[in-house]
Amino acid sequence: MFKKILLATSGAPSTFGAARVAFDMAKRYGAEVVVFNVMGVPTKAFSQVVNDVRTGEEIEVDDEYRAWVEEELKSTFQKQIESVEFSKIITTTGVPHREILRAARAEDVDLIVMGASSGDSSAYRKGYPGSTLQRVAKAARCPVMTVHRETASYWGGFGSILFATDFSKQAESAFKYALASAKELDCDLTLFHALDISGKVLDQNAIEDELIAARERIRATYVSQMGDFKNFDVEVWEGVPYVEIVKMARERSADLIVMAHHNRELDPELARIGSTMEQVILRAGCPVVSVSKPDKV
């Protein structure tokens, strides 16, 4: 299920965690890594000028610059590239999220791995950090794995997967992906729902009733599809969903969180508010996979 991985990287340190996970996965599971870099945002109408991702300088894209960027990427990830069997580097210019999606489609990849943001780089136009992920996660046909914090728990293999559901249609695809991964990688799987009680004062009996109902719903919706896979448990906690998901991942020493993405808001400021997935990505100590479409699960 990880035959071809697209590592979307600016080459900046904020993406090193994503690179580590992508290459380690490829090494362990025999996948091909496509290192993909958008060299610059075309800001200058139809001219050949772009802003370099790292320095923010205006650069005229030509063969020499392309070769230089490729060389930089090669030396940045040299050891890792040597450690995997297949890899290639693709560089392009354009609007980052759009080009990542274009490449993922053209290369028919099974997974996109990327950092959550381009870090504090002011080289990028305002609005890009975070919004790239937001837009990729919304439209990608394949799962998108995000690695934000240096992932201490990841040592080249997955042992425990946390699937967090909100019972949406997209969560159905996310579940399939989580289950397939757990089976293939021989992992423990936790099926988890965080009952959202943020900002509400609820009767304790009502909360407990809802927790019971959610457990039943998980059993009916997901466990019924699991066949002879027994390596799982079901958990339902109440609270603020993103906090509970991160806490649960910590408690289970999860190596991977799988969630659905179905925020349609593309304005990065608006999308950020209340987006559980985004908060989990920013806080989790392990890679987070967001799934929104059924195509590649």
Added chain:
Amino acid sequence: MPEGILCNKTPINTDEQLKLTLSDKGGKQYYEEMNHLEVDSDKLWGAIQKTMKSRTKTWLEICAHCGLCAESCFLYQVNGRVPEQVPSYKIQSTLGVIVKKKGKVDNAFMQMCMETAWSKCTCCNRCGMYCPHGIDMGVMFGYLRGLLYSQGFVPWELKIGSGMHRVYRAQMDVTTEDWVDTCEWMAEETEEEWPGLEIPIDKEDADIMYTCNAREPKHYPEDVAEAAILFHVAGENWTVPSEGWEQTSLSMFAGDWECCKDNVQNVYDAIERLRPKRAIGTECGHAHRATVIEGPYWTGRPDGQPPVPYIHYVEWLAEALRTGKLKIDPTKRIKEPVTLQDSCNYVRNQGLKDVTREILSYIVEPGYFVEMAPAKEHNYCCGGGGGFNGIGIYRPQRNMALRKKMEQIIDTGCKLVIAPCHNCWDAIRDLEEEYEIGIRWSFLKPLVIKMLDVPEHLLPKDE
């Protein structure tokens, strides 16, 4: 050296030559070669005799040098009001001299003409409105650019631009295959949120044939998706042609007359092949000017009209809102001060000033729309028109030119600027990047989609 390898009198007609010219970083070799390019005076004078019609001759002769055009030119205003930026001076000292000298001018003179034609005039045609004789320097600079192009004195990017049109029939290297694939991709990406949405390609006898700007499939394909969403919600029977979808014309800015005709013919051929009831172009100004206003004359259509009624996006959008094909949820209207950029190429050139304001009356809460001063047909160029945006060597001049629009926007006090033209959109984005005045800018499509009152049956079923 009479002609260079890159800088010469021959248009770029092959992919090989295009790539070769593109690989010349910043046009370094190209401009070096230009220093040695010979002017073919006989050919130049021959072209003038053949192509310069009575209107241009009369304009050149009757100009009284009164200087009333000076203040009309935003480039004059932002460049310290120097005499060299007075429109009548700019044209008399270039085209006027070439004509007077019967084409006997030298390389240095032609380079001066090139700099004037592409960095001191955006062909916004504003001066023509203020001239007591109605002399339009913008039109004459368009003509001068043609003469310069035929002699090889054209900025590197525009030589490439018209070459792109010649090789790919698009201003960027978007092939037919790329375009069709992008439409399929966008339909795929959008169909989940908009069940039943399609981007029909080459559908015959549709009500609408939609054409766009190659920047859309190349860099902003969501614009194509947004057009599809709005046509879908409005219940339109529409299509895009697989060939003849690109309606922009960098060749018009470059002065490549032959290519201008070819571009437009390509679009008109699509119309004739697919027989739509009418054609609609995207939110782009110069594309509209090229395909709808000037195009019919380039292709020699006797009635001066495209084969079917061909309207600008703002005209369709206003109609759709007026007739209720698209409904706006009043609670979602824009409730912050917002201003509107008038694109010279369809406002001053075609009078579409009121129809754009009609759209605003539907999407902006009353009291929040702030006009720029001056506005409508009196509004200034965005600062990057006529190809100015894309020419590297004139970047400092272009950045200076943006100052007028910046002042106008700051004066409105608005943080949101609606710019229903690709070039204006680019210029306003560049001005924010250059001067950081804290504004946002938008096309109409994404704004309208956000505030649509979508009929129940068009919404996804399961949510």
